[in-house]
Amino acid sequence: YVGYQFSRQLRNPLPPGPNGLPLVGNALNVPGSFQWLKFREWSKQYGSFYSLNFFGKTMVVISSPQILSEFTEKRHLNYSERPKLPMAQALRDESGDGKGLLSRRMMRAMLDNPTNLADNIRHWSTSLALKIAYGYETKSGRDEFITLADTVLRQFAHTQKPGAFMVDLLPFLKHVPTWFPGAAFKTTANVYRNNFHEMMDIPFNMVQEQLKRGTAKQSFTTDLLSAEDYSADKDYALKTSAVTIYGGAADTTAGQYHGFLLLMMLYPDARKKAQQELDRVVGPDRLPDYSDRDRLPYLEACIAEAMRCHVVAPLGGMRVAAQDDVYDGFLIPRGALIQPNAWQMAHDPEVYENPMEYIPERWLVPNPPLHPRDGISFGSGRRICPGIVLAESSLFIGTAMFLSLFDIYAVDGSPTFFDQSENGVLDGEPLCHPKPFKSRIKVRSAKAEALVKSIDHEL
Numbered sequence: 252y253v254g255y256q257f258s259r260q261l262r263n264p265l266p267p268g269p270n271g272l273p274l275v276g277n278a279l280n281v282p283g284s285f286q287w288l289k290f291r292e293w294s295k296q297y298g299s300f301y302s303l304n305f306f307g308k309t310m311v312v313i314s315s316p317q318i319l320s321e322f323t324e325k326r327h328l329n330y331s332e333r334p335k336l337p338m339a340q341a342l343r344d345e346s347g348d349g350k351g352l353l354s355r356r357m358m359r360a361m362l363d364n365p366t367n368l369a370d371n372i373r374h375w376s377t378s379l380a381l382k383i384a385y386g387y388e389t390k391s392g393r394d395e396f397i398t399l400a401d402t403v404l405r406q407f408a409h410t411q412k413p414g415a416f417m418v419d420l421l422p423f424l425k426h427v428p429t430w431f432p433g434a435a436f437k438t439t440a441n442v443y444r445n446n447f448h449e450m451m452d453i454p455f456n457m458v459q460e461q462l463k464r465g466t467a468k469q470s471f472t473t474d475l476l477s478a479e480d481y482s483a484d485k486d487y488a489l490k491t492s493a494v495t496i497y498g499g500a501a502d503t504t505a506g507q508y509h510g511f512l513l514l515m516m517l518y519p520d521a522r523k524k525a526q527q528e529l530d531r532v533v534g535p536d537r538l539p540d541y542s543d544r545d546r547l548p549y550l551e552a553c554i555a556e557a558m559r560c561h562v563v564a565p566l567g568g569m570r571v572a573a574q575d576d577v578y579d580g581f582l583i584p585r586g587a588l589i590q591p592n593a594w595q596m597a598h599d600p601e602v603y604e605n606p607m608e609y610i611p612e613r614w615l616v617p618n619p620p621l622h623p624r625d626g627i628s629f630g631s632g633r634r635i636c637p638g639i640v641l642a643e644s645s646l647f648i649g650t651a652m653f654l655s656l657f658d659i660y661a662v663d664g665s666p667t668f669f670d671q672s673e674n675g676v677l678d679g680e681p682l683c684h685p686k687p688f689k690s691r692i693k694v695r696s697a698k699a700e701a702l703v704k705s706i707d708h709e710l
């Protein structure tokens with residue numbers, strides 16, 4: 252085997268990359284958060300396609316949308332699998348309405364609890380996800396499904412963090428007993444797995460019960476459980492798909508929305524321009540709805556620019572090479588991890604002038620640059636995010652309502668610029684959210700307040 256490895260690398264070397272230590276390779280050089288910044292630093296030396304080594308496993312880091320699409324689109328047959336991270340696997344093993352009702356509820360929560368920004372947003376995005384996946388209507392305030400769902404999401408995000416668990420780098424640890432040094436992950440995995448199973452089973456069983464009683468609301472799960480070709484042996488696949496929808500939607504949408512509001516606080520001129528547009532198009536007597544979208548180009552530009560500036564999934568979606576492959580003369584060995592650096596693509600100074608600045612106007616010219624939805628924010632190829640349309644419409648309705656009704660201001664202790672460095676405004680996690688920040692949220696007028704309160708009959 253070693254001879255085979257050696258001879259294929261003589262023919263085609265691995266892509267260039269930083270030297271690592273014997274045995275561990277580059278594992279100790281990759282930081283625990285903000286990995287995309289380190290990846291960008293290396294790309295300055297090795298280009299937009301280079302390789303790292305983690306305990307002998309190759310990771311190919313790609314920071315060019317064109318090269319990435321060569322892998323995920325042109326060669327999709329070889330690069331459509333996701334890597335099986337043992338810790339994430341441990342969780343599974345053994346075992347919209349037309350008017351934006353949920354966004355209106357979030358506005359009510361913003362009016363009552365303007366300081367609980369992050370909680371209000373999370374409640375909204377989780378409610379959206381639970382509604383789509385299970386037709387579940389969350390309660391205002393504390394809701395047991397939201398609590399469980401949030402816990403599972405946080406734990407899942409932990410399993411995705413490169414290097415968070417030694418077992419992902421040294422899979423043989425799977426087989427050692429719990430008392431073995433480095434095997435504490437087994438206890439953690441048990442806790443995470445139990446929560447994950449509850450998250451899969453409880454809402455699924457709820458929908459099954461509702462179907463029996465004839466009270467089920469339309470949802471992904473309801474549709475599949477009532478399909479003609481449904482049979483009980485599909486339950487497990489169905490449960491995991493529903494939970495994936497929920498998992499894909501909640502944290503991403505919340506992070507993107509939270510980042511948008513932070514940018515609106517830091518760039519008051521852009522906020523005011525978007526509000527003037529809303530005032531002109533929607534007026535003060537009603538809330539915006541989806542039908543207004545085409546007439547709000549400045550708001551759309553603000554959303555696009557927020558997506559570019561704040562990339563919620565900075566490392567995109569990882570893939571794994573199914574077979575040996577050669578790209579540009581370099582070997583991509585079978586099993587190599589393909590790691591996009593979406594953050595770097597969205598901040599490429601060759602494509603976006605002043606990439607660290609928030610400039611919505613860059614989207615309002617005749618030939619705007621590459622939109623973040625096209626191969627950056629939502630991935631690309633066969634495993635592209637299936638929730639793009641939903642994500643964009645939720646962001647539209649949530650931001651349109653917020654800006655029609657509220658102002659957001661910086662106060663003493665608020666961040667003063669969108670600092671994306673390690674000590675800045677972001678948490679640096681693979682699903683990257685703003686750190687909690689100080690702000691003041693104020694309803695814009697008496698009419699706006701009355702509009703927010705008018706939704707009380709829907710609560």
Ligand code: HEM
Pocket residue numbers: 333495496497499500501503504507563564567568569627628629630631632633634635636637638639641642
């Ligand atoms: C701002 C919001 C969102 C962002 C930034 C985002 C981003 C992403 C990214 C980068 C991927 C990996 C794609 C790849 O590997 O090429 C992904 C996958 C996925 N997303 Fe989203 N997403 C968002 C919203 C949503 C929503 C609303 C849903 C559900 C309706 C969703 C469901 C999924 C699912 C199920 C996958 C896995 C697809 C697969 O593995 O085949 N996402 N998303």
